[in-house]
Amino acid sequence: xxxPTYENQMNNHSRIYVVGGGKGGTGKSFITASLGxxxxxxxxxVLLVDLDLGAANLHTFLALGxxxxxxxxxxxxxxxxxxxxxxxxxxxxxxxxSSSGCSLxxxxxxxxxxxxxxxxxxxxxxxxxxxxLGSGTHYNTLDFxxxxxxxIIITTPEPISVENMFRFMKSIxxxxxxxxxxxxxxxxxxxxxLKTVKDSQIRSFSDIINFLxxxxxxxxxxxxxxxxxxxIGLILNQFRWQVDMNFGxxxxxxxxxxxxxxxxxxxxxxSDNKISDATMxxxxxxxxxGYAKTATxxxxxxxKILDESYQAELSLPLVS
Numbered sequence: 001x002x003x004p005t006y007e008n009q010m011n012n013h014s015r016i017y018v019v020g021g022g023k024g025g026t027g028k029s030f031i032t033a034s035l036g037x038x039x040x041x042x043x044x045x046v047l048l049v050d051l052d053l054g055a056a057n058l059h060t061f062l063a064l065g066x067x068x069x070x071x072x073x074x075x076x077x078x079x080x081x082x083x084x085x086x087x088x089x090x091x092x093x094x095x096x097x098s099s100s101g102c103s104l105x106x107x108x109x110x111x112x113x114x115x116x117x118x119x120x121x122x123x124x125x126x127x128x129x130x131x132x133l134g135s136g137t138h139y140n141t142l143d144f145x146x147x148x149x150x151x152i153i154i155t156t157p158e159p160i161s162v163e164n165m166f167r168f169m170k171s172i173x174x175x176x177x178x179x180x181x182x183x184x185x186x187x188x189x190x191x192x193x194l195k196t197v198k199d200s201q202i203r204s205f206s207d208i209i210n211f212l213x214x215x216x217x218x219x220x221x222x223x224x225x226x227x228x229x230x231x232i233g234l235i236l237n238q239f240r241w242q243v244d245m246n247f248g249x250x251x252x253x254x255x256x257x258x259x260x261x262x263x264x265x266x267x268x269x270x271s272d273n274k275i276s277d278a279t280m281x282x283x284x285x286x287x288x289x290g291y292a293k294t295a296t297x298x299x300x301x302x303x304k305i306l307d308e309s310y311q312a313e314l315s316l317p318l319v320s
Contacts, residue, residue: 002131013125014047014124014125014126014127014128014129014232015127015128015129016121016122016129016130016131016147016148016150017128017129017130017131017143017148017150017151017152017305017308018130018131018144018146018147018148018150018151018211019031019032019130019131019133019151019152019154020133020135020141020145020151020152020153020154020167020168020172021130021135021153021154021155021161021164021165021168022135022137022155022163022164022165022167022168023068023134023135023155023156023160023161023164023165024055024134024135024231025156026135026154026155026156026161026237026238027154027156027237027238028052028132028133028135028154029050029052029057029058029060029132030061030237030275030285031152031154031235031237031269031298031301032048032058032061032130032132033048033058033061033062033284033285034284034285034286034295034298035130035298035301035302035305036094036096036128036130036284037062037091037094037287037297038126038283038286038302039096039128039302039305039306040091040092041093041237042093042302042306043093043128044093044128045092045093045095045126045128046093046095046126046127046128046129046130047086047094047095047097047124047126047128047129047130048094048095048096048097048098048123048129048130048131048132049096049097049124049129049131049132050070050096050097050098050099050132051099051131051132051133051134051144052069052099052132052133053099053102053106053107053109053134053140054102054106054107054134054135055100055107056099056100057100057104058096058098058132059096059098059100060107060286061152061279062089062090062091062094062096062127062284063089063090063279063282063284063286064087064089064090064096064098065282066100067087067096067098067100067101067266067292068103069085069098070085070087070097070098070100070101070102071085071097071099071102071106071117072099072101072106073085073100074117075106075109075113075117076122076150082097082117082120082121082124083122083124085097086182089184089262090284091284091287095126107134107138107140108140109140109311114140114143114144118143118144118147120155121147122147128305130147130155130227131144131147133145133285135164135168136168137167137168137171138169139175142162142171142172143175145172146172146175146179148177148234149229149230149231150231150233151172151230151231151232151233152228152232152233152234152235152266153160153165153168153169153232153233153234153235154235154237155234155235155236156236156237156238156239157236157238157239157240157247162251163176168303169232169255169259169261170259171295173259173261176230176261177208177227178228179258180223180226180227181223181238183226191220207259209224212221212224212227221310224240225259228260228261228262228263230247230262231261231262231264232255232261232262232263232264233264233265233266233304233305234248234251234252234255234261234264234265234266234300235248235267235268235269236248236251236265236267236268236269237268237269238269238270238271239268239269239270239271240270240271243268245268248265248267249265251265252265254267263289264304266301266304266305267297267300267301268297269294269298269301270293270294270297271294271295272289272292272293272294274288274289274292274294275294277289286298286299290311
């Protein structure tokens with residue numbers, strides 16, 4: 001496998017999407033691989049980064065076999081530049097950094113390793129960069145999700161998956177609040193505030209936001225805007241006909257009401273046995289079964305990502 005060249009990339013700015021969710025098995029890696037492939041088909045330079053540390057399988061959906069180079073070499077300091085572990089996939093314009101082959105302890109990165117990796121990822125230069133995260137609410141996972149102000153949350157319609165999705169988003173939101181407080185030197189002030197009120201007075205995140213609004217008004221700062229400056233697209237995966245078609249939109253409304261990020265519904269992606277068929281045949285699903293309903297839905301999600309306002313509903317397919 002040939003590695004891509006990096007000439008003329010250093011002055012470009014990547015559009016970074018972090019793909020996460022509260023529960024394993026919701027299809028994060030499949031969605032990441034599919035969206036990356038579709039955007040690459042449109043001539044966009046796309047890089048996928050597998051940060052499902054300890055359970056990496058993004059390469060499987062890209063029909064790559066077992067990667068011979070990846071994050072392991074970077075973390076072990078065998079290479080100094082993260083670009084040196086980028087691999088070209090079978091799809092033109094699509095590259096990947098795999099974490100396959102890393103030790104089991106990789107899921108518990110040291111703080112210094114995490115900071116180094118985040119800084120290195122932010123320096124990568126492509127048109128689109130998708131980061132595939134593992135499940136759960138470990139601090140490392142939350143901090144990786146906050147690498148960018150643009151994220152994607154994937155859930156399935158099952159109640160336990162939706163419940164875990166909300167738990168994950170609440171954890172992200174709380175982590176974002178703490179990050180904003182720390183960056184603005186408000187940790188101590190907020191701690192003093194919390195000491196002066198009773199637990200019963202802090203019923204929700206809105207109580208914390210109200211405190212920040214008061215502080216912003218007194219000190220001419222804009223911390224609330226910093227917290228709310230976060231776009232998240234919701235994808236309802238493994239969708240089945242038994243589920244109400246409006247379910248995803250209703251979930252998005254709930255998120256916008258109770259969690260103060262900017263949530264958008266990107267679409268439903270149907271369950272399809274052809275996904276496992278493509279994997280077994282060592283093929284990329286959207287290339288092998290581009291005519292399938294699930295592939296059409298994935299193209300619809302990609303259209304919304306290509307359109308920065310998330311508003312355009314193009315009638316023509318991205319590919320013929």
